Amino acid sequence: MHEHVAAWLAADRPLVVARQPCGVSMSDSISVGLALPPAQGKRRIALSVAVQDIVRYAPPLRLADAIAHAPAAWQPSLTELDAAATHIDIELRVFGSLAWQSLSGLDYMTEKSDIDLLWHPLSHTQLQQGIALLGRWEKDHGLRADGEVLFGAGSAVSWREWATLKSGDDQRVLVKRASSAELVDARELLEMLA
Numbered sequence: 600m601h602e603h604v605a606a607w608l609a610a611d612r613p614l615v616v617a618r619q620p621c622g623v624s625m626s627d628s629i630s631v632g633l634a635l636p637p638a639q640g641k642r643r644i645a646l647s648v649a650v651q652d653i654v655r656y657a658p659p660l661r662l663a664d665a666i667a668h669a670p671a672a673w674q675p676s677l678t679e680l681d682a683a684a685t686h687i688d689i690e691l692r693v694f695g696s697l698a699w700q701s702l703s704g705l706d707y708m709t710e711k712s713d714i715d716l717l718w719h720p721l722s723h724t725q726l727q728q729g730i731a732l733l734g735r736w737e738k739d740h741g742l743r744a745d746g747e748v749l750f751g752a753g754s755a756v757s758w759r760e761w762a763t764l765k766s767g768d769d770q771r772v773l774v775k776r777a778s779s780a781e782l783v784d785a786r787e788l789l790e791m792l793a
Contacts (some may be wrong), residue, residue: 719750
């Protein structure tokens with residue numbers, strides 16, 4: 600494992616911030632990880648990095664900036680998705696295999712890959728528009744979009760889980776945060792968009 604990490608860092612490849620252990624302050628160190636590409640066994644390696652050793656930090660890549668790194672056959676459909684999202688003022692960002700491929704220059708995507716997306720709606724209407732967009736895009740292109748809707752306070756919910764909610768029902772959804780995951784009333788999340 601050490602040789603993989605050393606080679607990764609020597610090539611100036613990125614690490615991703617991981618879920619932080621409960622009750623542990625991020626003032627001294629941060630839990631991070633790297634995912635090796637399929638050709639190297641697709642291993643996930645967890646690390647802890649001292650805050651003072653972090654050279655740079657960047658938010659997840661915008662989909663628009665990652666499209667050129669996707670397989671050529673995927674690029675037209677991803678371009679269409681990005682344009683449709685932009686039309687409703689949603690900025691899609693990527694994580695997962697497309698992000699690793701874009702940032703590392705290594706091959707991560709396969710014919711079984713999906714696209715992992717993050718987006719932050721500014722209103723309930725935009726939330727519904729974004730979910731409808733992803734559903735249509737999957738149906739029209741035969742590709743799979745996974746990922747999460749980002750609400751305020753670092754709260755993220757699977758867009759698929761949100762799409763299954765019934766209007767008017769008291770429902771709870773699994774919310775992921777930097778150091779926890781818990782069931783939360785969906786109405787609380789909608790209030791964050793108001």
